[in-house]
Amino acid sequence: MVSTASPTVYVIDDDQAVRESLQWLIESVGLNVQTYENANALLQECEEIRSGCLVVDIRLPGMSGLDLQDRLQAEGCHLPVIIITGHGDVPVAIRAMKAGAFDFIEKPFSDQVLLDRIREALKEDENRRISSARAAEIEAKRKLLTPREVEVMDLVVRGRLNKQIAAELGLSHKTIEVHRAHVMDKMQAQSLAELVRMAVVLEQEEESAAVAPKLN
Amino acid sequence: MNQRDNPTAEPSGDRLAALQARVEQLEKELAANLSAQQELREAGDLLSRHLDNMPLGVLEWDSEFRLVRWSGTAEQIFGWKAEEVCGKKYGEWRFVHDDDLDDVNEIARRLLTGVEQSNISNNRNYRRDNSVVFCQWCNSVLLDEEGRLVSILSHVQDMSRLRHVQNSLHELNRALQREAAERRRAEAALASANERMHFLLAATPVVIYSCSVEGERNATFVSNNIEQVFGYRAEQVISTPGFWMQHIHPEDRQRAADSIPPEAGDEPRVNEYRFRCHSDEYRWVRDVVRRVHASEDGADELVGYCLDIQEQKQVEQQLRLVQSAIDQVDESVVITDAVVDRPGPHIIYANPAFYRVTGYTPQEVIGRSPRILQGPATSRAILRRVRASLMAGHSLREEAINYRKDGSIYHVEWQIAPVRNEAGEIVNWVSIQRDITHAKRQEEEANRRDAEMAHAARLSTMGEMASGIAHELNQPLAAIANYVHGCQQRLRSGRISPEELSTVLERVVGQAERSGEIIRRMRNFVRKREPQREAADVNDLVHNVVGLLQPEARRRGVQIDLELTDDPAVLRLDTIQIEQVIVNLLQNSFDAIASNEPGDRRVRIRTVTEPDAVRIEVSDNGPGLKPQELDRIFDPFYTTKSEGMGVGLNISESIIHSHNGKLHATNNPDRGTTFVAILFRQMASNPV
Incomplete structure (x- = not known):
């Protein structure tokens, strides 16, 4: 379900001049901009955030940029975050990257760099939205499989031969062939290769959901 | 005077027998009468003879006070013969002494008028040769049967000799x-003198003696009180040959022996020597000795008296010690009388150091007022305080500028204290003045060093703040870049109106000014300059500092709250130094709350105006200071942090001190610490 709403750049900076000038700059390339003085102000509107990206000053009073990033991910908001750092804050920026930030920009930055990064982030967000929509589609099909069929599919996409699967599950070769045909049918897979791709998409989605908490 | 009896005859009657008897009777009476008349005549002659021969002069006056009898003795007494004066009335010749005339007239009047029938008069009379004779007169009057005055009889005695004897006797008696x-x-x-003598001898510490001149000066007399004074019995001293000399300290003995008057009657000699008492203790004795001629054999004798002057000697030694100490100290010591009324006390003593320092001579100083040391640069306020102290009788310590005789100035630390007598009355003032010109110069030097150190500390602080300030500077620069790029983008696509452009350019200018302000504060803070005082509002300084430290506060997640007084908090102070103090206190708070949770790091700056002071309080909500940290927090190089030199608070304290203020730290009741800097409106009189 890719949102059709136009993406928004959410700017969070406690310095009013910086905040307003960023808005002035980003709007000059035709993007929607929302500005917030601090992280809490943004979190209050978190529900409505659908697509776009965040531009966050790493030094925010109260909740820091890093903390905000964690909070958003915990709440299932996966918008890409661009961290703006001051001079000498590179170590903090690297931590942010490891925690899943999309990119960081060091002040002072050229307008083009910022705008490029924003565009890339928006593209990334769009991509992620698309892949996430596809994963949801595949997951829906997989939900139709019986537990035995799920077992068979897992082994198939790992490249096991039918007779290996039969031995592993203690079933007859014939029975495995029947299960396999049901899997292909229910998953609407035209080939084994397509089934494997579907499995990879699911796996990636699971991983991305699991990664952030693990790194926290 | 004669008295005659005249009998009367009675007439005869009828009876013859009776008549006869009567005749016989009459005849007998007649015979007796005749006989009596004869006897009477004889007696009268005898009386006259006696009167003439008796030692009393007899005078008889008739009723008219005319002299009728003047006896031979009267003639002998007065020189006049009877025929010369008889028949003269009283007062007709110069007979009664002029000075006694009134008294004698009165005596006569009393007799003549019958007031008295006899009386006695002691008066002086003149002799025929005009000499004066003392007489005692006894007068009596003779009256007839009718009481009429017949005559006045006076007998007179020459009292001259008796009088003389009497006078002599009186004289002798009086004598x-x-x-x-x-x-x-x-x-x-004599008795009283004796008593006094005994009392004095027993009570005084003066031992009286006499002794021989020659040989071992054996004593011939020693007063008994020697026992109380030196512990020896007088008999012991007298009976032991050479006793006295043997008890004089060996070092003093020869001198004492030699020092006696060479001749009798010479001035007494005064010797002081140590004398061994009965207790074996040597005591200082003053011995005053005179040489006299002795009575019998003609050999001279020494008499004198000894006095125990041990205490006096000690006091003298102590006085000498004090005197030499006062003479030798470097501090000027001046003693004045206690006159408080203008023009104030007079100098009665000054020690050599005083003359050394001031260049005056004693003649120029004694009797004059200590005001001679004052001049235009001497603080009037100090002089007022000095005067107030004099009036109140309090001691006082001040620093002041004094003038030497040549007009050059020197700094003194000045201490004045009253000197009281036993009754507690102030009788003198003693003033001790220490020349602290050198110390003052050193202090100024130290102040310069402090200023340099403070500057170095500011540079160091600025270094610590550099990244924060760089960030702070980046903010307006980034904003400017963003605005400008935004404009470029719009200009390229032609989507901007001149009004929009104008609005944004105004914002750009604002941000450029903002960056300029940051640089100004920074440069001002690290500026090196001589310490100077100017009137400034403490709130402005707080704003400057917060402007400098805001980025650092943001970086460290610290929220700074300001609670600044609305009253003008204007003081004379060194703005940079006080800003430095506020920076140090703020940074200290930042460090103190670094361990707090993000979002729980708060620092509050309060300014409070008081009638005589302005307080700057910097509070944090950190863990607070431990007691031992509170004690040492202002020590140099004391730090609880891993980074930093630990000089910030020390320098802050020095700065506040140099402003005559106070800086202290207390833990808050709930949590955290508050640093309080108190700056008094009345600053130090001599600016650093």
Whole structure:
């Protein structure tokens, strides 16, 4: 379900001049901009955030940029975050990257760099939205499989031969062939290769959901 | 005077027998009468003879006070013969002494008028040769049967010789009485003198003696009180040959022996020597000795008295010690009388250091007022305080600028204290003045060093703040870049109106000014300059500092709250130094709350105006200071942090001190610490 709403750049900076000038700059390339003085102000509107990206000053009073990033991910908001750092804050920026930030920009930055990064982030967000929509589609099909069929599919996409699967599950070769045909049918897979791709998409989605908490 | 009896005959009657008897009777009476008349005549002659021969002069006056009898003795007494004066009336010749005339007239009047029938008069009379004779007169009057005055009889005695004897006796008597009184007085005086002498001898510490001149000066007399004074019995001293000399300290003995008057009657010699008492203790003795001629054999004798002057000697030594100490100290010591009324006390003593320092001579100073040391640069306020102290009788310590005789100035630390007598009355003032010009110069030097150190500390602080300030500077620069790029983008696509452009350019200018302000504060803070005082509002300084430290506060997640007084908090101070203090206190708070949770790091700056001071309080909500940290927090190089030199608070304290203020730290009741800097409106009189 890719949102059709136009993406928004959410700017969070406690310095009013910086905040307003960023808005002035980003709007000059035709993007929607929302500005917030601090992280809490943004979190209050978190529900409505659908697509776009965040531009966050790493030094925010109260909740820091890093903390905000964690909070958003915990709440299932996966918008890409661009961290703006001051001079000498590179170590903090690297931590942010490891925690899943999309990119960081060091002040002072050229307008083009910022705008490029924003565009890339928006593209990334769009991509992620698309892949996430596809994963949801595949997951829906997989939900139709019986537990035995799920077992068979897992082994198939790992490249096991039918007779290996039969031995592993203690079933007859014939029975495995029947299960396999049901899997292909229910998953609407035209080939084994397509089934494997579907499995990879699911796996990636699971991983991305699991990664952030693990790194926290 | 004669008295005659005249009998009367009675007439005869009828009876013859009776008549006969009567005749016989009459005849007998007649015979007796005749016989009596004869006897009477004889007696009268005898009386006259006796009267002429008796030692009393006899005078008889008739009723008219005319002299009728003048006896031979009267002639002998007065020189006049009877025929010369008889028949003269009283007062007709110069007979009564002029000075006694009134008294004698009165005596006569009393007799003549019958007031008295006899009386006695002691008066002076003139002799025929005009000489004066003392007489005692006894007068009596003779009256007839009718009481009429017949005659006045006076007998007179020459009293001159008796009078002379009497006078001599009186004289002698008086002399005897005088002599007796004199003797009584003398005896009383002698007794009293004796008593006094005994009392004095027993009570005084003066031992009286006499001794021989030659040989070992054996004593011939020593007063008994020697026992109380030196512990020896007088008999012991007298009976032991050479006793006295042997008890004089060996070092003093020869000198004492040599020092006696060479001739009798010479001035007494005064010796002081140590004398061994019965307790074996040597005590200082003053011995005054006179040489006199002795009575019998003609050999001279020494008499004198000794006095124990041990205490006096000690006091003298102590006085000498004090005197030499006062003479030798470097501090000027001046003693004045206690006159408080203008023009104030007079100098009665000054020690050599005073003359050394001031260049005056004693003649120029003694009797004059200590005001001679004052000049235009001497603080009037200090002089007022000095005067107030004098009036109140309090001691006082001040620093002041004094003038030497040549007009050059020197700094003194000045201490004045009252000197009181036993009754507690102030009798003098003693003033001790220490020349602290050198110390003052050192202090100024130290102040310069402090200023340099403070500057170095500011540079160091600025270094610590550099990244924060760089960030702070980046903010307006980034904003400017963003605005400008935004404009470029719009200009390229032609989507901008001149009004929009104008609005944004105004914002750009604002941000450029903002960056300029940051640089100004920074440059001002690290500026090196001589310490100077100017009137400034403490709130402005707080704003400057917060402007400098805001980025650092943001970086460290610290929220700074300001609670600044609305009253003008204007003081004379060194703005940079006080800003430095506020920076140090703020940074200290930042460090103190670094361990707090993000979002729980708060620092509050308060300014409070008080009637005589302005307080700057910097509070944090950190863990607070431990007691031992509170004690040492202002020590140099004391730090609880891993980074930093630990000089910030020390320098802050020095700065506040140099402003005559106070800086202290207390833990808050709930949590955290508050640093309080108190700056008094009345600053130090001599600016650093």
